[in-house]
Amino acid sequence: MPEMPEVETVRRTLIPLVKGKTIKKVTLWYPKIVATDHQQFIDELPGKKILDIDRYAKYLLIRLSDNLTIVSHLRMEGKYHLTTPDAPKDKHDHVQFEFTDGTALRYNDVRKFGRMQLILTGTERQTTGIGKLGYEPNSKEFTEAYFIAKLKRKHKNIKNTLLDQSIVAGLGNIYVDEVLWQSKIHPLSIASKIPEDKVKELHTKINHEISIAIKMRGTTVHTYLDANGNAGGFQKMLQVYGHVGEACPNCGNKFEKIKVNGRGTTFCPHCQVNYQ
Incomplete structure (x- = not known):
């Protein structure tokens, strides 16, 4: 998508x-x-x-x-x-x-x-x-304080929370897997249980990831093309999505894949902490 x-x-x-x-x-x-x-x-x-x-x-x-x-x-x-x-x-x-x-x-x-x-x-x-919808990454409304306050009220897992668009708008499966790995947060972590310092880190990673992906003209892993018929370039920079079974660049353990609410989710079981 x-x-x-x-x-x-x-x-x-x-x-x-x-x-x-x-x-x-x-x-x-x-x-x-x-x-x-x-x-x-x-x-x-x-x-x-x-x-x-x-x-x-x-x-x-x-x-x-x-x-x-x-x-x-x-x-x-x-x-x-x-x-x-x-x-x-x-x-x-x-x-x-x-x-x-x-x-x-x-x-x-x-x-x-x-x-x-x-x-x-x-x-x-x-x-x-x-x-x-919630606010977009890198918008003036998407502040650390806003993100922290919203996650404190969410008692479902962070993967679904980021995908449902009600807090932060525009993220899909690819970018959520990437930013959770970068922040070392397990996708099944309960959103309200994630420590504030980790929420701040996640906020930073979301903004940065989306900025770079836009500069690279998006990600083509299936059929996405722009209006000129050109593929994106960010797929070359993906470190988690599409790398199940490969070694995590941080720790060397293999990435695993699970289903979260029907969505394929790739993560590192060693690096990413499950906050419950």
Whole structure:
């Protein structure tokens, strides 16, 4: 699943491709991708100009003229690519935005899990899943004090706590495994039991990991590509995820893998302390 660094990379690569373009026609080959009214989506978008593309956590916010926004969540395998309206349709192309300049933006999604919503700009927190999210890493709101206070109230394991998005938004399975190993915290540690100094260390590691991953244009371990069709580069820097059975760089013991709420979780049983 594209996580925050990957979605940020998609945003940055999409902007030069579509900003300033005017939508001529919308085609829904698989209407269920659009979670709001399908006919309204088709009828209201022609004539609208793409003003900019913002992002919150794993959501893209495509800003349009006339105070409209398309909120797009890529879920597991959603991708955007620029083409022309008459280009052969891939079987996994589900939505097309045709522009007045003769180009077209297509949304491709092998699993069809991704969703789009057409909303009034500024209502994201009232009308979409963004309203349930915590703060982003490296934001001014994501302070040590905030993180410490929130974890003290969480009595489930830290892996699930970081994945549920309600405290810190944008982290997925890959980056959670990495930052927990870097902080030497076992993924099954109860969030409220983790010592304050370790929470501070985890806060620092989260911010640093996400910053570096964005600079490296995200992580490609399965199918993630940016809007130009390029893979990320951070997969070369992963030290835990995908390394089960290999030696931990810290202690030499082998990484193990368990399931935590159905998610494959790689960790070092020697380095990472289980706080219960």
